[in-house]
Amino acid sequence: MEYTVAAVVAAVCVILLDRRLGTRVLRRREFWVFLAVMYGFKLIANGYLTWRPIVIYGREHFLGVRLGTIPLEDFVYGFALIGLSVVLWEYFRGRQARPAGRNSAPQADVGRAT
Amino acid sequence: MKSEYLIVLAAIVLFPAILSRDPKIGIRGNWKPLVKAMGITCALFWAWDIIATARGHWSFNPAYVLGVNVAGMPIEEWLFFVVVSFVSVFTWEATKYFMRRQ
Numbered sequence A: 001m002e003y004t005v006a007a008v009v010a011a012v013c014v015i016l017l018d019r020r021l022g023t024r025v026l027r028r029r030e031f032w033v034f035l036a037v038m039y040g041f042k043l044i045a046n047g048y049l050t051w052r053p054i055v056i057y058g059r060e061h062f063l064g065v066r067l068g069t070i071p072l073e074d075f076v077y078g079f080a081l082i083g084l085s086v087v088l089w090e091y092f093r094g095r096q097a098r099p100a101g102r103n104s105a106p107q108a109d110v111g112r113a114t
Numbered sequence B: 001m002k003s004e005y006l007i008v009l010a011a012i013v014l015f016p017a018i019l020s021r022d023p024k025i026g027i028r029g030n031w032k033p034l035v036k037a038m039g040i041t042c043a044l045f046w047a048w049d050i051i052a053t054a055r056g057h058w059s060f061n062p063a064y065v066l067g068v069n070v071a072g073m074p075i076e077e078w079l080f081f082v083v084v085s086f087v088s089v090f091t092w093e094a095t096k097y098f099m100r101r102q
Helices: A002-021 A029-051 A073-097 B004-019 B031-054 B075-101
Strands: A055-057 B058-060
Touching (some): A002 B031, A029 A073, A029 B004, A073 B031, A073 B075, B004 B075, B031 B058, B031 B075
8 A cells, every 4th residue: 555655645745845835825715626626637537547547556555446447546646746736836936926035935845744 | 559648648738738828827927936846846756656656556558658668657657747737737827817707
Protein backbone atom coordinates (compact mmCIF):
# COMPACT_ATOMS: atom_id res chain seq x y z
CA MET A 1 0.00 0.00 0.00
CA GLU A 2 2.89 2.32 -0.72
CA TYR A 3 0.84 4.31 -3.20
CA THR A 4 -1.93 4.79 -0.62
CA VAL A 5 0.52 6.17 1.94
CA ALA A 6 2.38 8.35 -0.58
CA ALA A 7 -0.87 9.90 -1.84
CA VAL A 8 -2.11 10.76 1.67
CA VAL A 9 1.29 12.19 2.68
CA ALA A 10 1.37 14.34 -0.47
CA ALA A 11 -2.16 15.65 0.12
CA VAL A 12 -1.32 16.57 3.73
CA CYS A 13 1.86 18.33 2.53
CA VAL A 14 -0.17 20.45 0.12
CA ILE A 15 -2.63 21.41 2.90
CA LEU A 16 0.28 22.40 5.15
CA LEU A 17 2.03 24.27 2.34
CA ASP A 18 -1.10 26.32 1.68
CA ARG A 19 -1.12 27.39 5.31
CA ARG A 20 2.61 28.00 5.52
CA LEU A 21 2.77 30.12 2.39
CA GLY A 22 -0.26 32.08 3.55
CA THR A 23 -2.04 31.54 0.26
CA ARG A 24 -5.14 30.11 2.02
CA VAL A 25 -6.45 28.72 -1.23
CA LEU A 26 -8.16 25.83 0.54
CA ARG A 27 -10.22 28.21 2.66
CA ARG A 28 -11.88 29.72 -0.39
CA ARG A 29 -15.27 28.46 -1.45
CA GLU A 30 -14.14 28.77 -5.06
CA PHE A 31 -11.51 26.10 -4.48
CA TRP A 32 -14.08 23.42 -3.71
CA VAL A 33 -16.18 24.36 -6.73
CA PHE A 34 -12.99 24.24 -8.80
CA LEU A 35 -12.05 20.85 -7.34
CA ALA A 36 -15.50 19.46 -8.17
CA VAL A 37 -15.12 20.67 -11.77
CA MET A 38 -11.64 19.11 -11.98
CA TYR A 39 -12.89 15.82 -10.56
CA GLY A 40 -15.64 15.86 -13.18
CA PHE A 41 -13.09 16.05 -15.99
CA LYS A 42 -10.87 13.65 -14.10
CA LEU A 43 -13.58 10.98 -14.13
CA ILE A 44 -13.47 11.06 -17.92
CA ALA A 45 -9.69 11.27 -18.46
CA ASN A 46 -8.60 9.09 -15.54
CA GLY A 47 -11.49 6.75 -16.26
CA TYR A 48 -10.30 6.28 -19.83
CA LEU A 49 -6.66 5.77 -18.79
CA THR A 50 -7.61 3.07 -16.29
CA TRP A 51 -10.32 1.46 -18.42
CA ARG A 52 -8.20 0.79 -21.51
CA PRO A 53 -5.94 0.37 -19.48
CA ILE A 54 -3.16 2.73 -20.49
CA VAL A 55 -1.89 2.87 -16.90
CA ILE A 56 -1.78 -0.40 -14.97
CA TYR A 57 -1.63 -0.40 -11.17
CA GLY A 58 0.52 -2.73 -9.09
CA ARG A 59 -1.92 -4.85 -7.11
CA GLU A 60 0.04 -4.79 -3.86
CA HIS A 61 0.57 -1.02 -3.79
CA PHE A 62 -3.00 0.25 -3.47
CA LEU A 63 -6.10 -0.67 -1.47
CA GLY A 64 -7.79 -2.28 -4.44
CA VAL A 65 -10.90 -0.12 -4.08
CA ARG A 66 -11.94 1.46 -7.35
CA LEU A 67 -14.58 3.95 -8.37
CA GLY A 68 -15.51 2.44 -11.70
CA THR A 69 -12.03 1.66 -12.95
CA ILE A 70 -10.26 4.45 -11.03
CA PRO A 71 -8.33 3.49 -7.86
CA LEU A 72 -9.49 5.44 -4.81
CA GLU A 73 -5.93 6.70 -4.27
CA ASP A 74 -6.04 8.55 -7.58
CA PHE A 75 -8.50 11.04 -6.10
CA VAL A 76 -6.14 11.82 -3.22
CA TYR A 77 -3.22 11.97 -5.65
CA GLY A 78 -5.24 14.28 -7.90
CA PHE A 79 -6.02 16.56 -4.98
CA ALA A 80 -2.27 16.88 -4.26
CA LEU A 81 -1.36 17.54 -7.90
CA ILE A 82 -4.19 19.97 -8.60
CA GLY A 83 -3.84 21.64 -5.19
CA LEU A 84 -0.08 22.15 -5.44
CA SER A 85 -0.45 23.72 -8.89
CA VAL A 86 -2.91 26.37 -7.76
CA VAL A 87 -1.33 27.03 -4.35
CA LEU A 88 2.02 27.75 -6.02
CA TRP A 89 0.32 29.78 -8.76
CA GLU A 90 -1.44 31.97 -6.17
CA TYR A 91 1.78 32.29 -4.19
CA PHE A 92 3.98 33.40 -7.09
CA ARG A 93 1.31 35.65 -8.55
CA GLY A 94 0.74 37.30 -5.19
CA ARG A 95 4.45 37.86 -4.73
CA GLN A 96 4.70 39.44 -8.15
CA ALA A 97 1.86 41.83 -7.35
CA ARG A 98 3.33 42.87 -4.00
CA PRO A 99 5.75 45.80 -3.97
CA ALA A 100 9.41 44.88 -3.51
CA GLY A 101 10.85 45.16 -0.01
CA ARG A 102 7.61 44.20 1.66
CA ASN A 103 8.28 40.60 1.07
CA SER A 104 7.87 39.04 4.48
CA ALA A 105 6.32 35.86 3.14
CA PRO A 106 8.40 32.76 3.73
CA GLN A 107 10.44 31.48 0.81
CA ALA A 108 8.78 29.04 -1.53
CA ASP A 109 10.22 26.19 0.43
CA VAL A 110 8.38 23.22 -0.93
CA GLY A 111 10.64 20.74 0.80
CA ARG A 112 8.47 18.14 2.43
CA ALA A 113 7.37 18.70 6.01
CA THR A 114 9.23 21.92 6.64
CA MET B 1 -2.94 2.53 -31.17
CA LYS B 2 0.43 3.65 -29.86
CA SER B 3 -0.46 7.33 -29.87
CA GLU B 4 -3.47 6.88 -27.60
CA TYR B 5 -1.98 8.28 -24.37
CA LEU B 6 -0.71 11.27 -26.34
CA ILE B 7 -4.16 11.84 -27.86
CA VAL B 8 -5.73 11.77 -24.37
CA LEU B 9 -3.26 14.47 -23.27
CA ALA B 10 -4.00 16.57 -26.35
CA ALA B 11 -7.74 16.28 -25.68
CA ILE B 12 -7.27 17.45 -22.09
CA VAL B 13 -5.16 20.48 -22.97
CA LEU B 14 -6.77 21.63 -26.23
CA PHE B 15 -9.57 23.90 -24.99
CA PRO B 16 -7.74 25.26 -21.91
CA ALA B 17 -4.77 26.19 -24.14
CA ILE B 18 -7.01 28.12 -26.53
CA LEU B 19 -9.23 29.73 -23.89
CA SER B 20 -6.32 30.76 -21.62
CA ARG B 21 -5.50 33.46 -24.18
CA ASP B 22 -8.66 35.29 -23.14
CA PRO B 23 -7.61 38.37 -21.15
CA LYS B 24 -10.59 37.89 -18.80
CA ILE B 25 -8.82 34.83 -17.44
CA GLY B 26 -5.85 35.98 -15.36
CA ILE B 27 -3.19 33.94 -17.12
CA ARG B 28 -2.24 36.16 -20.03
CA GLY B 29 0.69 38.38 -19.08
CA ASN B 30 1.37 36.29 -15.98
CA TRP B 31 3.74 33.81 -17.59
CA LYS B 32 6.41 34.09 -14.91
CA PRO B 33 4.33 32.86 -11.95
CA LEU B 34 2.75 30.27 -14.24
CA VAL B 35 6.12 28.85 -15.27
CA LYS B 36 7.35 28.84 -11.66
CA ALA B 37 4.24 27.10 -10.32
CA MET B 38 4.20 24.54 -13.14
CA GLY B 39 7.97 24.01 -12.91
CA ILE B 40 7.99 23.17 -9.21
CA THR B 41 4.85 21.04 -9.45
CA CYS B 42 6.29 19.08 -12.38
CA ALA B 43 9.69 18.62 -10.72
CA LEU B 44 8.16 17.15 -7.55
CA PHE B 45 5.70 14.91 -9.35
CA TRP B 46 8.30 13.76 -11.87
CA ALA B 47 10.52 12.71 -8.98
CA TRP B 48 7.62 10.88 -7.33
CA ASP B 49 6.66 9.24 -10.61
CA ILE B 50 10.18 7.99 -11.37
CA ILE B 51 10.34 6.33 -7.94
CA ALA B 52 6.76 4.99 -8.06
CA THR B 53 7.23 3.58 -11.57
CA ALA B 54 10.53 1.97 -10.58
CA ARG B 55 8.90 0.41 -7.50
CA GLY B 56 6.02 -0.96 -9.54
CA HIS B 57 3.22 1.21 -8.17
CA TRP B 58 2.07 1.50 -11.76
CA SER B 59 3.21 0.71 -15.27
CA PHE B 60 2.33 1.81 -18.78
CA ASN B 61 0.72 -0.38 -21.38
CA PRO B 62 3.20 -0.59 -24.30
CA ALA B 63 0.26 -0.87 -26.72
CA TYR B 64 -0.76 2.76 -26.08
CA VAL B 65 2.50 4.70 -25.73
CA LEU B 66 4.96 5.76 -28.43
CA GLY B 67 7.76 3.79 -26.79
CA VAL B 68 10.13 6.68 -26.08
CA ASN B 69 11.27 6.37 -22.45
CA VAL B 70 13.15 8.82 -20.25
CA ALA B 71 14.28 7.62 -16.81
CA GLY B 72 12.04 4.58 -17.17
CA MET B 73 8.91 6.56 -18.02
CA PRO B 74 7.21 7.16 -21.37
CA ILE B 75 7.47 10.77 -22.60
CA GLU B 76 3.66 10.91 -22.42
CA GLU B 77 3.90 10.47 -18.66
CA TRP B 78 6.39 13.36 -18.42
CA LEU B 79 4.01 15.53 -20.43
CA PHE B 80 1.09 14.50 -18.22
CA PHE B 81 2.25 16.79 -15.41
CA VAL B 82 2.86 19.74 -17.70
CA VAL B 83 -0.66 19.31 -19.05
CA VAL B 84 -2.41 18.78 -15.71
CA SER B 85 -0.63 21.61 -13.85
CA PHE B 86 -1.51 23.99 -16.69
CA VAL B 87 -5.12 22.84 -16.93
CA SER B 88 -5.43 23.18 -13.13
CA VAL B 89 -4.31 26.81 -13.14
CA PHE B 90 -6.55 27.57 -16.12
CA THR B 91 -9.64 25.95 -14.57
CA TRP B 92 -8.92 27.68 -11.24
CA GLU B 93 -8.80 31.07 -12.93
CA ALA B 94 -11.92 30.27 -14.96
CA THR B 95 -13.79 29.19 -11.81
CA LYS B 96 -12.83 32.42 -10.02
CA TYR B 97 -13.93 34.44 -13.04
CA PHE B 98 -17.36 32.82 -13.28
CA MET B 99 -17.97 32.97 -9.53
CA ARG B 100 -17.07 36.66 -9.46
CA ARG B 101 -19.65 37.34 -12.12
CA GLN B 102 -22.48 35.83 -10.13
